[in-house]
Amino acid sequence: MSIVRPYGDTTGDGMVQLSFTLPIPHDKRAEGAAVQLANKMGMDPALLVHARPMGDGFTFFVVYGKVSHLVDTEKVQVVERDYPLLSAKEVNATIKRRLRRRLNVVGACIGTDAHTVGIDAILNLKGIAGEKGLEYYSELSVTNMGAQVSVPDLVETARERKADAVLVSQVVTQRDAHLQNTRAMSAAFREALPAGKRPLLIVGGPRFDELMAGELGVDRIFSRGTTPREVASYLVHALVGSSS
């Protein structure tokens, strides 16, 4: 079945919930305005279930309602994992057999971003959700440059370490900093190194759109929920070839 509607408690009921704030004081008119917004968003009927004034001149609303929209799952565009998921053992064995040296990975948070939680989750031995980070893989040589690394420093370190892959994490998204930083980074690598010598460029962060890789000039984008094993498997797929 490729056509679906939201599910409240009955198939096909189309029910969704929505919360938002309007910059107006709470009164009858404000509630009407909230319903009007919900209607315009395709919720009809819209059931205003909660309205609460916040400070001077703001009201918070919760609306439940039925949407008429249908979604066609056939027409959804996503980046599906197009490489096999390998175990740590398989990753190490493949690199050893095919590359015959360790694969060099350099990771950093660039720009002013000080949130190392993402890069640390992927790189640190500790890893995330019970999965060990890339430092655990014996055939990966990992350099974690940490937070607030400048793009020139990153390029220099990548060159020095003969990086096969560069992993960049971006958490802060205010004023689209993550997109600007990523573009600056990929441009710097293009400028500094000829095509054949350029490391694989990978960015990750909770607010990236995985479809934007081409636009940002990187090879791959990883979004929220990515695990070290997925990244390691991708590295093998992209740099070493299949494990068979």
Added chain:
Amino acid sequence: MASKLDLDPRVVRSARRLAAKAGQPVVDLARSHTTVSVERAVLRLAGVQGADQDGIPWVNRLVDAVRADVGLGHGVAVPVFHAMRSTGVDDITVLAQKAAAGAVRFDVPSSRSEVAAVKRAAKRATGGGLKIVDRRRAERERLVKRLGDPKQRPWIYLIVATGDIYEDIPQAQAAARAGADVIAVIRSTGQSLLDYVPEGATREGFAGTYATQENFRLMRAALDETSRELGRYVRLTNYASGLCMPEIAALAGMERLDMMLNDSMYGILFRDINPIRTFVDQRFSRQVHARAGIIINTGEDNYLTTADAVEAAHTVTVSQLLNEFFAHEAGLEDWQLGLGHAFEINPELPESFRLELAHALLARELFPDAPLKWMPPTKHMTGDVFRGNLLDGFFNLVGALTGQGILLVGMMTEAVVTPWLSDRDIALQNVRYVLTGAGNLHEDFAPAPGGFIQQRADEVLGEAVDLLAKIVDDSLLTAIAEGTFGIMKRPADRGKGLDGVARHDDDYYNPVTEALEA
């Protein structure tokens, strides 16, 4: 609060003794070194203000000029005030401007009487800055007396972070009206690694607003207005951390900020700032905070965001004990120690809530007179805002049950967006419900003698003592280099800001340190 954990007082004493032993070499290091930022703080207290047309503060230009001529080892006070006397310039900011233009040469006078006269002048000038700090402290005490403290404990601590001080102000005032007792203005990402303090009112920052003297002044004035309107004194918090912590501490003192984030090791571990730079800057900034009557907030919660909150629970205790030692050594009193800890145990773990209670109670009982700062879950906030709100409710309950002093309000949208107006409102409802609903439940809450909570507290304290003993053997700098705290490895000869550190010469003179240690 009566003892609930029945901790062995001998173990507690031995933990404190070990912390002092581990900390003392670092204090000695701090007493024998200075940094560019300590010297700039001295000049700020002596009255240097403003910045050049590129936004580089005159204090930076002046310290750089002195350093180029005579190095930092004498301290800047003597060369600067000697130059004032010999050039006849009587405005220190004008001297800085002339020095930046290359029109002043600095040296250290050889005549004893000249040195004595110069020191007197330096002391007078920096005394003026300290007098402002003292006046601000008295002002706070008056306002608290007149308007009153929050009615409940813990104090409710809320963050604003728009990047624009003029947007922050109405948000902070709205937060205070909605029940916040403490407003923290988060700094722009990256400020901690700036080796200067930006100037003036600022309207753009990333994920936060620059800490500047003018921003401090504007926000404090706005909150004074709101405090009067609400009939309770609303406190203001900022960050004395990063490469400029001594200067920011001085500015905070002069603008009557009430609390400052000021951890002894955070910059080292999480910003890769050189350990020696950090410890030297730390000691000076804490001395200023002690004088200014500012409550410091330490950053132990951060360890748990990188390390596992159960395995690494004892590193929090160790850091709290070290922070306490360094704070006392710098003259801070117990009521000024907002020692940090956090609700960061994986909620999937069986008994996670019981473990949180044990850890929170341990901190409470180890530091009975400190207003502990209780930090909400961040690491296990997944973007599922409904579950996040529930976790925050349990976090609030631990806060109420264990008598925490300062409760940072958790946001269900942690890891999703910087908090929206409605996120903050929902979060405050959560806090109010739990604090009101639980009321004085802590009176009835006594963990079973020898039960899970007491055992866990004993276990963590025991591990803390073992780790402290190891730190005493290896030295604290080695422990930091080896990644004992929060997993990061930070050797003492690396990290940012090392080039701004200098060993004291025999004739080193710092009129501010002298006054603060008097």
